[in-house]
Every structure is written in C-alpha cells, then in structure tokens.
Amino acid sequence: MREPERDVREREREAGRGAGRDGRGPGRDGRGARRVAGWLADAALVGYFVFALFPIAWMLVLSLKPADQLFSTYFSFTPTLGSYRTVLGGGEGIPFLRFFVNSLVVSVGAVALSLLVGLPAAYASARWRFKGSENLMFTLLSFRFAPELTVIIPLFVLYQRLGLFDTYVGMIWVLQLVTLPLVVWIMRSYFADLTPELEQAALLDGYSRTQAFFRVALPLVKPGVAAVSLLAFIFAWNNFVFPLILTSNEAQTVTVGALSFLGGDRPKYNLTAAAALVSVVPPLLLALTIQRYLVRGLSFGAVKS
Template sequence: MSKERLTGIAVNAGLVVYFVFALFPVAWMLILSLKPDNQLFNTYFSFSPTLDSYRTVLGGGEVEGVPFVRFFVNSLVVSIGAVALSLLIGLPAAYAAARWKFRGSENLMFTLLSFRFAPELTVIIPLFVLYQQLGLFDTYVGVIWVLQLVTMPLIVWIMRSYFTDLSPELEQAALLDGYSRTRAFVKIALPLVKPGIAAVSLLAFIFAWNNFVFPLILTSSNAQTVTVGALSFLGGDRPKYNLTAAAALVSAVPPLVLALTIQRYLVRGLSFGAVKS
C-alpha cells in the first residue's frame, strides 16, 4: 500500500473520529430527550425510547411551571424585531460608510465593530440598572433594543462591503435623471444587494436567537427566550433532564434550518459582482 493511500486513510479516520467527538453532545441530548422518566437516571444507551418529552414541551400550556411555547414565540418576536430594526438603521448606515469617507471614519467603524466583540458581561450591570429605571426590564422593546449590540455591527460591516463593491456610476446616472439620493439608494442600490441583505439577515437572526446573557439578566418571564427558558426544567427537587434536552433540541431547529438555508444566499451574495467600469 502506497504512502499516499495510508496518509489518506489516516486523515479520513481522523475526520471520522473528530466528527463523532463533535456530534456526541448532540447525540447525547437526543438520547436524553427520548428517555422516559423512570429510565432517566438508571440507564445509558439501553432504554425504551418515547416522544413524551417532546409532547410535553410542545403541549402549549405550562409544563412544570414553564411556558416553553410562549418562550419560543418570544424568541421569534425579539429576533425578528431585532433584525428588522437593525436593517432599517443599518442599511443606510452601511451605505453611508461605503460612499462617504472622512477623517476618523475607519475609527468610527472599528468602534461599532467593538460593540459586537466586547464581552456582554462588561455592560450588563449598567444596562440592568437603566432598564429597571426606564421600565424596559422584561419587555419585548427592551430585548429588541439591547440585541442591537449583537445584530447592528454585523449588518453594517457586512453590508458596507456589498455597497463598496457597487459601482457609484449607477447611482450617479440616477441622480442625473432627477432621482434624489434617498430614491437612488432605495431604487438602485438596495435591489442590487438583495442577496447580501438576505444573507446578513439570516446571520443576524441566528446570532439574536442564540443570545443568552441579555435575556438571562434583562428578562424575567414575560419576554424570556428559549435559550434561557430551556434551562427552567432543571429547577425543582428532581431536574427534568429529558425535558431540558427536548426543549434545547426544539429551540435549535430555527437557527439550524436558517444555517442550512444561508449557504445558498451566501454563495449568491459573494458571487454577485458589481458592474465594473
């Protein structure tokens, strides 16, 4: 057997081992979610699988005092709301950053990016105090507003590159035809970057959906999301690990579906070139 073939076999074997290692937590959660209550603590891989945990979690009412379905709806509301607000403000900001350069513009963009990568725990205490004083604690508006720290920098930075790649001559021609700058932005620039808008919207939704720290500290019950609500089944005298696992897997479905969908839009967005002069 040649050396190249042995190397290929070793690489493939290593990839299989890593694949199993990386997916084992997901497989273990699936196993936990399928276990009945009476076999939860006394079995490992040999048990009678059941879908009772999923029926219980998705029942619609409060389960073990946890309204999981309402938490799921809350996540949809705040994630979609955060992305919509970020697009409304971020798209014009990205366009302006791509078209107008001034002293300190790059520093301003870097400051905006730092909001995305700064540890959330560094701002959570003053935000908690402000939210209590302003009446934003445990509200949809409060969660949507704070999630702008997650979604806005992402949208502005990615969309700036799309607008930069667009030829300014297209908008200048529209201005010569009597379009205002705003109308040229809406009618000319935005339609040309639709693939980029779709891709960045999906990315922003995934980041907003998966956020844990802000809903944990800034919500109580009314606006709590699934990332926090899924852990509520661990309370009480006997933690319901099967319900927690089922809730976590259910809450992972929307970002997983979007993550699989986003690949097509990313390819379209990256391959969508501007008109070159």
C-alpha cells in the first residue's frame, strides 16, 4: 500500500510545479505581482512622506530667502542666514531669544510639577479603587478635553486680581490644565500593568508604601515616564491660547512671539519662518535624547479605564 501512496504524492508535486510554470498557480507570475504591489506601497509611502514634510521644507525655504526675494514664487534664490541672525539677535525690536528662554522655563516647570503631582496620583488611581474614583478620573480628563477658550476669561480676571498675570508662576500653574491630565491618565495604565506582587514583596521586606513606590514601582516605569514627559513638554511648549491672553511681555513664549514678526505694514514671513524653525529645536533635541526610552515607552501600556 505504500508504493501507490508515494506515487500519488509525487504526481501531486509534479502537478504543483506544472501549475507554477504555466501560470495557473503560485509561480513566477504570483511573485511578480507581489513584488509590484510592494513597489507601489513603497512609492505611496514615499509620496506621503514628501507630502507630510513639504510644509517644513517650505518654511526652510522661506527662512533662507532674503527680504527682496521673499515674495518670489521661484525656488531659485540666493540663500542667506540673515533671518536667523535677525531673530536671535533681537532684531525688529522683538526679543525673541528671551521668549525662547521663557518657553523653556515655563515648559520645564510645568512638566516637572505635573510629574511631581501626577505620578503619585496615577499610582494611587491604579492601585486603589473607591466609590466615585472613576468619576474623579473622568473629571480630571475633562480638563484636558475642554476648550481653553471656555475658561480663559475667568482665568484672566483671577490672574489680574492675584498678581499672576504675565508671570512664570502663573503660566506654569495654568499649563497644569494641559499636562497634568495627560500625565495621570497615561501613567495610570503603566502602573496598572505592573503586578502588585512586586510591591507586596517589598512591603513584606519592611518597605513602607512610599518606599515601595519610589524603589520598586517607579523604576519599572521609567520608559513610560520618558514618553509622557516628552508628550507633556510638547503640549506645554506648543500651547498658544494661554500665553496669548495671560502674558504680555515678561513671560511671553515663542508661540506668541513668533507672530510678532507678522505685524507692521509688510509681514516678514522669512523672520516668522526662521522663528518657527528655531522653536522646533528643543522638542526635537529632547526626543533624540530620550529616544531609547521613548520607543519602549510608547509601545508599553495603553490608556485604560
């Protein structure tokens, strides 16, 4: 009985080879079609990449154009770094470098305060549930979803009366509406993914709950801390409405300061483009610095209810 079975299997293999050769099966034509589909997918990806980066490339072109060639639509021009020298040197009477430092102070301060308050809050919300805890977390999240314009008028009145208008403290405080919910909700999922047995073992070894948090739980979520710090920094750095209404000059940030070059009888788009590109540098450098933590942090954990 073995010989006929072997013959049947050999005939089936021969039939499969023949189908591949004459085009009726998975032969060369099938591989060629898959190869063409792969090329088309790569071409579409490259096209989208070029489309996504075109605004940045256009801003770079504008920032390198001299003033007398600014309104030309041609790409042929004499590049110059004069726009960057004007922006960083305080030209046009606009202290952009001071606005840049203001943004660094405000953004770093807002992220640091959010981590200081948000990490313990996220840990507590992940480990202890009580009646109304989900409503409390949703209320905190609603601060992030609510439009900033809905609260800007009462905030403006309060800041004027409390002396917080156009101050670092005022800006760091108000940016908690942007960064703190983000930190709490994202880090809550990281702590929820940690097994409680690790902390229970630390408690059995004589650690207090605070020591277990700082020595056991917190080191295990370092990638998440890096990821959420970058996201919070970007949101704080890019915020526009709060600095526009709650600052005047002393604590004004780059998002508002860059628009100062558009004033006057003739908008200076080259200076605005140079200011915008300079303002991109800190988030970019921060992302490159914590890159090894960022990749793991963004892929570990997810926002959970």
